[in-house]
Structure formats: structure tokens, C-alpha cells
Amino acid sequence: MTTKSLTEQLKHIKLLMKYAVPEEYSEEAMEFVQRFETDIIALNIFHAFYSYLPDAKDDAIRRFRIMARKQGTFLICAETIHAQYFYVTTSEQAEYLGSLSEGIWDQEVLDFFGYESRQTFLDKHHDTGKFPEYTPAYMNQALCPVCHTAEGELHFFGCPVEVCPWCGSQLTICNCRFETLGTNLLTGDQQLERLLEKLKEKGRVVFDPKNQNPTYIKDPGQLPEIE
Template sequence: MDELQEKRRRIRELMQYAVPDSQTAEAQDLLVIFRDDHFALTVLDEFYQFLPDAQEDWVKELRLVSRKEGVLLLAAVASVDAYLYLISSEGIEFHGSLQEGYLDKDLLNFFGFSSAEHFSEQAINIAHFPLYEPVQTDINTCPACHAITHEEHELGCPVEICPWCGGQLIHCECRFTQLDQEELTTEQDVIRFEEILQEKGRLVYSPEQRPSFADDGPGVEFE
């Protein structure tokens, strides 16, 4: 949780320079709502570090434009415009103003938008996109890798269940047994294990897997 605490501290500090005094309380309320949500805090951190229009502004709400396989397209709704951020456990990318309604072809295809015109039509009205819920309150989202119900976890997610023994996949001994070796030390080992795991059949995320607390996030362990 140290990383989240550092993000919250930095966001509060940046807010002092970015948020108009009259909106400070509301901006801070949003920070409290998402205090334990890694993705939301990353978006807020990015917004306040690099104000898109280089002027005082604040984030009123976050909207979920689309999501797939642990990759989210979020809109940070500010006082004048809304701004698109593509975010996953790999990092964050800024994709401009929602009013411009532009996504490149690869992202349109990935998120299932039939055309640029289709996305632009949706982007005209921010209400087309639901409010983004803190991951701690959304039972249909894995709190560690953000896979949704019936999606596969990101490999290395601490919530994923082992299909062989029913234990926690990153901590059980099955990966060693299946590879017939004592440790995973190379990227090739991980690739081989993923292939074996796919052949066995990975257990997709379901709310029943949800732990009572969120881990710091996915990351394949090498022991």
C-alpha cells in the first residue's frame, strides 16, 4: 500500500496548484472515493501532473468508456472537457480530449467500436459512459488485475485460482510440478507454463474468488 499512499500524497500536493480554491473540497472528495484504486489514482496523478489544457482545472468524476482484458479506457471529466486515458497494469497513456472523439483504428477494434464515427457519436454525450466504480466496491472486477467476470486473469494475478489444486496459483507448487523443475527462472519458463495452463483450462474471474482485501497487483513470481 506504500505506492498508493505516495500517489495520494503527490495528488494532494499537485491539487494545491491546479484546483481552484472554490473546488478544492469536491476534488478532494473524489480522491477519498478512489483512495485505494490504483487505476483511478494513476489517472488523477497523470491529470494533475500534466494539466491537458495547461490551466487550473479539476477532475469532477471518472467515466468508464470501455474495458477489455484488464485494459481500461477512462475519461477524466473536468470542468470544461473530458480527457481519455488508456490504462492497464503496464502503464498509462493520454489519448486526448473526449470531445474530439478520436481513437486510432487499433484501439477502436480492440474495444469493439465499429468505426470512428460510432465512437464519435458515443463521445458527444458523456452520459453514454457509466461512472467508474472504485475497484473495492465492484464485485464484478478482480481487485488485483481488473479482469471482469468471465475474463481470464492477467498472468501472475494473486487472485487467480490454480486449476490443478484449487489454491492460489502464484503460491502453489503446481507450476513446478507441471514443468518438472524446481523453479521458474527465465521468461521461457513462464511462457511454457502459460501454454500448459491454457491447455489445462484457466479459471476465469468470478466474484466468488474475490478476497477481502486487494493485493498490490499482478506480477509473476520467480522463486
């Protein structure tokens, strides 16, 4: 996401907060948002929360805790004035899952993170204080700076940091994707699906923070978007 996009999202979040945060908590809530002003993972949660207050009453996020993370997807607990709420979030969007009192009902999310059932999740996460506070993902050098996948995991398809398995350069820059499909231009979903199949056949290169962290990225606002 570009610096302009991050700035616009932050501006919109602050506008939403004017109508959502109790006056006595406004300064604290705003300071907490500012801590994550260049972190798209957190900004997506702020936007989702303040756009739709889960319990339909004024509230404010005071802390984030990370419950789980897999392939650039984060399971975050947002601790607020009144309760604790779970969100699944990526660099693209955040989705509300439920409160600590209810747990997570979405079986697809539970399966993705390896929980057998809603009760299994509740048993493990009934005390969220045991889990670490979330810090901006872009500050964690063990994660891909663009799609936030971890060491040994596959990048989001389209991530510009992914390495080409045919030539070893950046997959979104080299010509291998065109040569493999026998075309000069990728124009639709069918071609992208074919490319993904070819990559799987060849063997996609997993994220390696020692060799794949692009040193040209000095500021999170410079991060390219995943198309």
C-alpha cells in the same frame, strides 16, 4: 498495491494538484480525490491527468464516467472544469487517449474495446452523460479484487486470484507451475512464456466471483501486487 504505495501515490497527486487546480476549485477537487483514495484505477488517472494537463491550463477532475471495461482494463471519461478527456487504465497505469472533441485515435485501443473506427467511437460516446459514473473497482464484487477482470474473463497473467487448472488451488501458491516446467524456480521471461503456453494448452480458469473472491482481503491496501 500496498497501503504504503497507495498512500505515497495519493500524496504525490495532492502535490501535483497544488500547481494544477484553480484555487476556487481546490476544495472540490481534493474532496473528489479523497473519494478514491484507496482505488488504484482512479488514482492512476489522477496521477496521469495532474502530471500532464491535456490542454496545458489549470484544471480539475470533477467526475469519472465508465465508457467500457474489458479484462481488467477500463475506458474512463474524466469530466473536468473545461472539458472531457478519455483515459485507458489498469491497476498498473493510466494513459491519456484524447478529448471528447477529438475522440480516440489509437486504433489498438479502439480494436481492443470493439470500436471499428474513431468515428464509431464518437457516434456512440458523443453524450457521455448517458454512461454511469465510475465507482471504486474494489467495491464491485463482480470484479476480481486484484486485476479487476470481470466474470467469465481471464485474469491478468500473474494475478494471485487465478486458479490452477491442474490442482484447483491458487496458481501462484501451488507447485504445479514448477512441476509442469520441470524446474524448482522461475527465473526469466522465457520460462514465464512457456508457463503461459502450458496454461493455454490446459485451459486457463476464468474468473468466477462466487468461488474466487478471496475473503482474506478486508481492505484494498492489503491487495497483493501483480508481478
